[in-house]
Amino acid sequence: MIRLCPSILNANFDELPNEIAKVARVSDLLHLDVMDNKFVPNFTFSFERAREIIESSQLPVDVHLMIANADKEALPYLETKAASITVHLEACEDPLSLLTEIRKRGKRAAIAIKPGTGIDEIRELLPALDMILVMTVEPGFGGQKFMSEMMPKVEAARKWLDEGGFGDTWLQVDGGISPNTIASAAEAGADTFVAGSAVYKAEDPAAMVTLLRQIATQ
Ligand code: DX5
Numbered sequence: 001m002i003r004l005c006p007s008i009l010n011a012n013f014d015e016l017p018n019e020i021a022k023v024a025r026v027s028d029l030l031h032l033d034v035m036d037n038k039f040v041p042n043f044t045f046s047f048e049r050a051r052e053i054i055e056s057s058q059l060p061v062d063v064h065l066m067i068a069n070a071d072k073e074a075l076p077y078l079e080t081k082a083a084s085i086t087v088h089l090e091a092c093e094d095p096l097s098l099l100t101e102i103r104k105r106g107k108r109a110a111i112a113i114k115p116g117t118g119i120d121e122i123r124e125l126l127p128a129l130d131m132i133l134v135m136t137v138e139p140g141f142g143g144q145k146f147m148s149e150m151m152p153k154v155e156a157a158r159k160w161l162d163e164g165g166f167g168d169t170w171l172q173v174d175g176g177i178s179p180n181t182i183a184s185a186a187e188a189g190a191d192t193f194v195a196g197s198a199v200y201k202a203e204d205p206a207a208m209v210t211l212l213r214q215i216a217t218q
Protein backbone atom coordinates (compact mmCIF):
# COMPACT_ATOMS: atom_id res chain seq x y z
CA MET A 1 0.00 0.00 0.00
CA ILE A 2 1.21 3.45 -0.93
CA ARG A 3 0.82 6.40 1.45
CA LEU A 4 1.19 10.09 0.65
CA CYS A 5 2.05 12.56 3.38
CA PRO A 6 2.12 16.21 2.34
CA SER A 7 4.52 18.32 4.40
CA ILE A 8 3.26 21.76 5.31
CA LEU A 9 6.79 23.10 5.72
CA ASN A 10 6.39 25.12 2.53
CA ALA A 11 2.72 25.89 3.00
CA ASN A 12 1.43 29.23 4.21
CA PHE A 13 1.76 29.02 8.01
CA ASP A 14 -0.76 31.81 8.49
CA GLU A 15 -3.48 29.81 6.76
CA LEU A 16 -2.81 26.28 7.88
CA PRO A 17 -6.39 25.01 8.24
CA ASN A 18 -7.03 26.06 4.67
CA GLU A 19 -3.70 24.65 3.45
CA ILE A 20 -4.45 21.29 5.10
CA ALA A 21 -7.98 21.25 3.69
CA LYS A 22 -6.54 21.52 0.16
CA VAL A 23 -5.00 18.04 0.42
CA ALA A 24 -7.14 16.33 3.08
CA ARG A 25 -9.35 14.28 0.78
CA VAL A 26 -6.52 12.73 -1.21
CA SER A 27 -3.79 12.26 1.42
CA ASP A 28 -3.13 9.62 4.06
CA LEU A 29 -1.33 11.64 6.73
CA LEU A 30 -0.21 15.18 7.31
CA HIS A 31 3.57 15.41 7.78
CA LEU A 32 4.50 17.95 10.43
CA ASP A 33 8.17 19.03 10.50
CA VAL A 34 9.20 20.21 13.94
CA MET A 35 12.63 21.89 13.98
CA ASP A 36 14.30 23.37 17.05
CA ASN A 37 17.20 25.34 15.58
CA LYS A 38 19.58 23.01 17.44
CA PHE A 39 19.36 19.63 15.77
CA VAL A 40 18.92 21.47 12.47
CA PRO A 41 19.69 25.12 11.62
CA ASN A 42 16.05 26.11 11.27
CA PHE A 43 13.04 26.61 13.54
CA THR A 44 9.44 25.81 12.68
CA PHE A 45 7.04 25.32 15.61
CA SER A 46 7.08 25.47 19.37
CA PHE A 47 5.48 22.49 21.09
CA GLU A 48 2.37 24.57 21.81
CA ARG A 49 1.93 25.54 18.18
CA ALA A 50 2.62 22.01 16.98
CA ARG A 51 0.04 20.70 19.44
CA GLU A 52 -2.59 23.10 18.09
CA ILE A 53 -1.94 21.90 14.54
CA ILE A 54 -2.02 18.24 15.59
CA GLU A 55 -5.25 18.62 17.54
CA SER A 56 -7.05 20.54 14.80
CA SER A 57 -5.85 18.65 11.72
CA GLN A 58 -8.46 16.87 9.62
CA LEU A 59 -5.82 14.31 8.69
CA PRO A 60 -3.95 12.02 11.10
CA VAL A 61 -0.60 13.66 11.82
CA ASP A 62 2.82 12.16 11.16
CA VAL A 63 5.14 14.22 13.39
CA HIS A 64 8.77 14.41 12.25
CA LEU A 65 10.80 15.64 15.18
CA MET A 66 14.06 17.25 14.10
CA ILE A 67 14.91 18.17 17.67
CA ALA A 68 17.96 17.60 19.86
CA ASN A 69 17.79 15.63 23.10
CA ALA A 70 14.83 13.67 21.81
CA ASP A 71 14.79 11.26 24.78
CA LYS A 72 13.38 14.14 26.80
CA GLU A 73 12.11 16.71 24.30
CA ALA A 74 9.89 14.25 22.41
CA LEU A 75 7.91 13.29 25.51
CA PRO A 76 5.30 16.10 25.38
CA TYR A 77 4.31 14.91 21.89
CA LEU A 78 3.26 11.58 23.40
CA GLU A 79 0.42 13.44 25.10
CA THR A 80 -1.02 14.73 21.81
CA LYS A 81 -3.22 12.89 19.36
CA ALA A 82 -0.41 12.45 16.82
CA ALA A 83 -0.81 9.20 14.87
CA SER A 84 2.90 8.68 14.33
CA ILE A 85 6.01 10.12 15.97
CA THR A 86 9.41 10.02 14.29
CA VAL A 87 12.61 10.78 16.17
CA HIS A 88 16.10 10.96 14.74
CA LEU A 89 18.58 8.26 15.66
CA GLU A 90 21.25 10.97 15.83
CA ALA A 91 19.26 12.85 18.50
CA CYS A 92 18.56 9.96 20.89
CA GLU A 93 20.67 8.47 23.62
CA ASP A 94 18.40 5.51 24.18
CA PRO A 95 16.27 5.09 21.06
CA LEU A 96 14.87 1.73 22.11
CA SER A 97 13.34 3.10 25.32
CA LEU A 98 11.89 6.13 23.55
CA LEU A 99 10.37 4.06 20.73
CA THR A 100 8.91 1.64 23.25
CA GLU A 101 7.32 4.53 25.12
CA ILE A 102 5.86 6.00 21.91
CA ARG A 103 4.22 2.67 21.11
CA LYS A 104 2.94 2.28 24.63
CA ARG A 105 0.99 5.52 24.12
CA GLY A 106 -0.75 4.02 21.11
CA LYS A 107 1.22 5.84 18.43
CA ARG A 108 3.25 4.52 15.58
CA ALA A 109 6.92 4.68 16.55
CA ALA A 110 9.43 5.67 13.90
CA ILE A 111 13.12 6.38 13.58
CA ALA A 112 14.73 8.67 11.00
CA ILE A 113 18.29 8.64 9.74
CA LYS A 114 20.15 11.53 8.14
CA PRO A 115 22.01 11.02 4.85
CA GLY A 116 25.31 10.43 6.69
CA THR A 117 23.94 7.66 8.91
CA GLY A 118 24.14 4.06 7.71
CA ILE A 119 21.05 1.88 7.62
CA ASP A 120 22.80 -0.84 9.63
CA GLU A 121 22.68 1.45 12.65
CA ILE A 122 18.94 0.92 13.05
CA ARG A 123 18.80 -2.79 12.35
CA GLU A 124 18.61 -3.88 15.97
CA LEU A 125 15.66 -1.51 16.51
CA LEU A 126 13.48 -3.21 13.88
CA PRO A 127 11.15 -5.04 16.30
CA ALA A 128 10.37 -1.71 18.01
CA LEU A 129 9.64 0.18 14.78
CA ASP A 130 6.40 0.95 12.98
CA MET A 131 8.17 3.05 10.37
CA ILE A 132 11.69 3.72 9.11
CA LEU A 133 12.38 7.16 7.62
CA VAL A 134 15.33 7.33 5.25
CA MET A 135 16.03 11.04 4.71
CA THR A 136 16.69 11.84 1.06
CA VAL A 137 17.96 15.35 1.83
CA GLU A 138 19.88 16.82 4.75
CA PRO A 139 17.09 17.69 7.23
CA GLY A 140 16.37 21.36 7.83
CA PHE A 141 14.80 22.83 4.73
CA GLY A 142 12.27 22.10 2.05
CA GLY A 143 12.97 22.41 -1.65
CA GLN A 144 16.29 20.57 -1.73
CA LYS A 145 17.46 18.09 -4.34
CA PHE A 146 16.56 14.41 -3.92
CA MET A 147 19.63 12.31 -3.08
CA SER A 148 19.32 9.20 -5.23
CA GLU A 149 22.44 7.83 -3.54
CA MET A 150 20.21 7.05 -0.53
CA MET A 151 18.35 4.37 -2.51
CA PRO A 152 20.65 1.51 -1.44
CA LYS A 153 19.58 2.23 2.16
CA VAL A 154 15.92 2.00 1.14
CA GLU A 155 16.61 -1.26 -0.69
CA ALA A 156 18.37 -2.73 2.34
CA ALA A 157 15.54 -1.74 4.67
CA ARG A 158 12.95 -3.17 2.28
CA LYS A 159 14.79 -6.47 2.27
CA TRP A 160 14.88 -6.62 6.08
CA LEU A 161 11.20 -5.81 6.36
CA ASP A 162 10.14 -8.38 3.76
CA GLU A 163 12.44 -11.13 4.91
CA GLY A 164 11.94 -10.48 8.61
CA GLY A 165 8.15 -10.55 8.42
CA PHE A 166 7.73 -6.91 9.44
CA GLY A 167 4.71 -6.50 7.21
CA ASP A 168 3.20 -3.59 9.15
CA THR A 169 6.36 -1.51 9.28
CA TRP A 170 6.24 1.36 6.82
CA LEU A 171 9.27 2.62 4.87
CA GLN A 172 9.21 6.37 4.37
CA VAL A 173 11.32 8.73 2.30
CA ASP A 174 11.43 12.49 2.88
CA GLY A 175 13.12 15.17 0.82
CA GLY A 176 12.99 16.13 -2.82
CA ILE A 177 10.06 13.84 -3.66
CA SER A 178 8.43 14.97 -6.92
CA PRO A 179 6.95 13.42 -10.07
CA ASN A 180 10.55 13.06 -11.30
CA THR A 181 11.92 11.21 -8.27
CA ILE A 182 9.09 9.27 -6.66
CA ALA A 183 9.32 6.31 -9.05
CA SER A 184 12.90 5.53 -8.13
CA ALA A 185 12.08 5.68 -4.40
CA ALA A 186 9.09 3.39 -4.94
CA GLU A 187 11.21 0.98 -6.97
CA ALA A 188 13.75 0.87 -4.16
CA GLY A 189 10.95 -0.20 -1.84
CA ALA A 190 9.60 2.91 -0.14
CA ASP A 191 5.84 2.83 0.48
CA THR A 192 5.29 6.09 2.37
CA PHE A 193 6.20 9.39 0.75
CA VAL A 194 6.58 12.88 2.15
CA ALA A 195 6.26 15.70 -0.35
CA GLY A 196 6.51 19.35 0.59
CA SER A 197 7.37 21.80 -2.13
CA ALA A 198 6.13 19.54 -4.94
CA VAL A 199 2.65 19.66 -3.41
CA TYR A 200 2.46 23.20 -2.08
CA LYS A 201 4.13 24.88 -5.02
CA ALA A 202 1.76 23.13 -7.40
CA GLU A 203 -1.19 25.10 -8.69
CA ASP A 204 -3.48 22.28 -7.59
CA PRO A 205 -1.98 20.58 -4.51
CA ALA A 206 -4.60 17.80 -4.43
CA ALA A 207 -4.01 16.94 -8.07
CA MET A 208 -0.28 16.74 -7.36
CA VAL A 209 -0.84 14.30 -4.48
CA THR A 210 -2.97 12.17 -6.78
CA LEU A 211 -0.34 12.27 -9.52
CA LEU A 212 2.43 11.29 -7.08
CA ARG A 213 0.29 8.37 -5.86
CA GLN A 214 -0.31 7.21 -9.42
CA ILE A 215 3.38 7.25 -10.27
CA ALA A 216 4.36 5.46 -7.05
CA THR A 217 1.73 2.78 -7.60
CA GLN A 218 2.88 1.86 -11.10
C1 DX5 B 1 13.17 18.51 5.49
C2 DX5 B 1 11.81 18.06 5.95
C3 DX5 B 1 10.92 17.66 4.87
C4 DX5 B 1 10.55 18.77 3.92
C5 DX5 B 1 10.41 18.15 2.59
O1 DX5 B 1 14.01 18.61 6.57
O2 DX5 B 1 11.93 16.95 6.82
O3 DX5 B 1 9.73 17.01 5.35
O4 DX5 B 1 9.35 19.42 4.23
O5 DX5 B 1 10.24 19.16 1.65
P1 DX5 B 1 10.51 18.90 0.10
O6 DX5 B 1 9.50 17.88 -0.32
O7 DX5 B 1 10.34 20.22 -0.50
O8 DX5 B 1 11.91 18.36 -0.01
Ligand code: ZN
Nearest residue numbers: 033064174194
Ligand atom coordinates in the same frame (compact mmCIF):
# COMPACT_ATOMS: atom_id res chain seq x y z
ZN1 ZN C 1 10.06 15.84 7.29
